[in-house]
Amino acid sequence: MxxxxxxxxxxxxGERIKGLREKRELSIRQFxxxxxxxxxxxxxxxxxxxxxxxxxxxxxxxxxDMDLMALFDFSGLNTEK
Known part of the structure; x- marks a missing residue:
């Protein structure tokens, strides 16, 4: 790589983590x-x-409350970056 x-x-x-946090309506400090x-x-x-x-x-x-590997599921993210 x-x-x-x-x-x-x-x-x-980072985008995935932010999206998951926002989906749960948690602030940065809360999460x-x-x-x-x-x-x-x-x-x-x-x-x-x-x-x-x-x-x-x-x-x-x-x-x-997820498996570590689930963090790497980028299927819902824009892949054009």
Missing amino acids: NTSDLELLKGKL ALLADIEHPQLINIEKGRVDLKLSTLNKIAKAF
Whole structure:
């Protein structure tokens, strides 16, 4: 996987997390508390600005009450980016 592919993946993952959070009508601060992460970190995650650890991804998945792999279901996202 080259650098541009990684950047695309980070962006799609951030978009997915933001969409799931908004669908549940949670603010950034509310979801950050649920996921046990700092809200500035969540902002950067949603903007695709950070390389995520698996432990952080797992916290996010648990806060959404979903399997870790379900975070990578980008089927509902625009794939033209």
